[in-house]
Amino acid sequence: MLSFKTLGFGLALALVAGAGARAQEIYSGHYPQQTGQAIYQGICQGCHMPGALGAVGAGAYPALAHNPHLASGEYPALVVLNGRKAMPNFGSSFSDEQIAAVVNYVRVNFGNHYPKPITPAEVAALRASTK
């Protein structure tokens, strides 16, 4: 008899693949978190780690702490919208408000001091310009 363990990943994916609508539900969706801190701690730190310290394994998750690439709010907003290399795009899962909130949160925490915020309207413009 096959054990559940050996069926593992394949089994559930088969079920998912067998029902298109179901797959859509599982792979897409929105995050409930609204504040920058809640979004960072609820989602981003899954890779960028608590304290935004980053991590190294087969590849590397960049540290967001003390990161000069955050000087302009547009760059991190673009990366969240469209992804970059190993980082998935989150444009379809986050509202403009959520992206602005988390970008602004990271830019004034973890040893970063870039207080001029990016606005949801500016995120919306970036979203439109890179479609």
Add this chain to the structure above:
Amino acid sequence: MQNAIDALYYDASIKVGLQFKRRFWEQDDAIYGGISFTDQPNSMIGYPSTDYFSDGKGVLLGAYTFGPNAFLYAAMSPEERVAKTVEYGAKLHPQYKEEFENGVAVAWHRVPWTLGCAGHWTEELRAQHYDDLCAIDGRIVLAGEHASRIPAWQEGALLSSLDAIRRLHQRVMTA
């Protein structure tokens, strides 16, 4: 090949295994194998298809998620993932509270040698990058589920390795 590698990110997935003092899903609820789907963040509960009717402890797949829920889980500590999974599951099976013993959680984005679960291909990405990803580039040839048309599956990984070895062999023999 470098462009293809940079273009393909990995989907997130997590699994949580929960050990219980007894197989209450069989004994109380007549559930033998199968899956309960839920709209809670744990997405599903998988019941073992083995050792039916046995006494003693049992293990459930307490959570198995993709997409947003997988990132939410990955952002938690392993202990928190297990605790949350017990909390979500208890809404479906109140027996969880009495019978839970311990659990283990894996988030593939936190597994150092993969940093993710499976390559996320779209039709557009395939058209643009798949041939380059699979091509022999200098001294490097890639093999794995990410270099196959059956992503995330062991079958894709095996077929990819056979294909890579075949092409490598062909190249060496005609050199």
